[in-house]
Amino acid sequence: MNNCTYCNIETTNPKFCSKSCAAKYTNKTPKRKKTKVCKTCSTKIRSCVTYCSICWEQKIPSDITLGDAIYIKHHKSSAFALVRSRARQIAKDNNMFSCENCNYSKHVEIAHIKPISSFDKNILLSVINSLSNLKALCPNCHWEFDNLSSCLDSNQGPKH
Numbered sequence: 001m002n003n004c005t006y007c008n009i010e011t012t013n014p015k016f017c018s019k020s021c022a023a024k025y026t027n028k029t030p031k032r033k034k035t036k037v038c039k040t041c042s043t044k045i046r047s048c049v050t051y052c053s054i055c056w057e058q059k060i061p062s063d064i065t066l067g068d069a070i071y072i073k074h075h076k077s078s079a080f081a082l083v084r085s086r087a088r089q090i091a092k093d094n095n096m097f098s099c100e101n102c103n104y105s106k107h108v109e110i111a112h113i114k115p116i117s118s119f120d121k122n123i124l125l126s127v128i129n130s131l132s133n134l135k136a137l138c139p140n141c142h143w144e145f146d147n148l149s150s151c152l153d154s155n156q157g158p159k160h
Contacts, residue, residue: 004016004018006025035047038052039051040058040059041054043055064124064125065121065122065123065125066079066083066116066124070121086125087129087134088110091108091110091134096136098136099141101137101138101141102138102141104140106138108137108138109136109137109142110136111135112134112135113132
């Protein structure tokens with residue numbers, strides 16, 4: 001017979017008398033935080049990132065051209081993801097938290113009035129993400145903006 005590690009009751013199990021004691025004991029002990037080091041400067045960082053914040057800022061400057069973003073990320077869709085994530089941050093900084101069409105505020109997406117793909121590669125991301133080119137929309141209004149406005153522009157009728 002052994003004693004439970006948590007409550008000290010006799011048990012046939014080598015460590016715990018029940019699943020409850022095992023859970024209580026495990027949740028009480030502090031979890032080991034996984035850390036690793038920055039690839040550039042060897043500073044300790046969280047395990048889910050590759051670079052420290054200082055090296056990350058140096059690696060990707062705050063304002064670059066669309067062409068540079070494509071080069072850094074090695075693929076056009078990744079560059080567009082960088083543009084979109086920066087657009088979301090700009091919208092957040094400017095309190096764009098409700099839909100401009102219907103005032104829905106539970107979930108808002110940021111739409112580019114002029115599509116990212118229509119910009120030249122030499123245009124800065126700050127121009128693409130200027131407030132005059134961003135619009136906060138709920139998912140329904142965003143879909144309508146992307147799909148119905150392009151149908152009206154092309155005069156071809158609804159898309160199928």
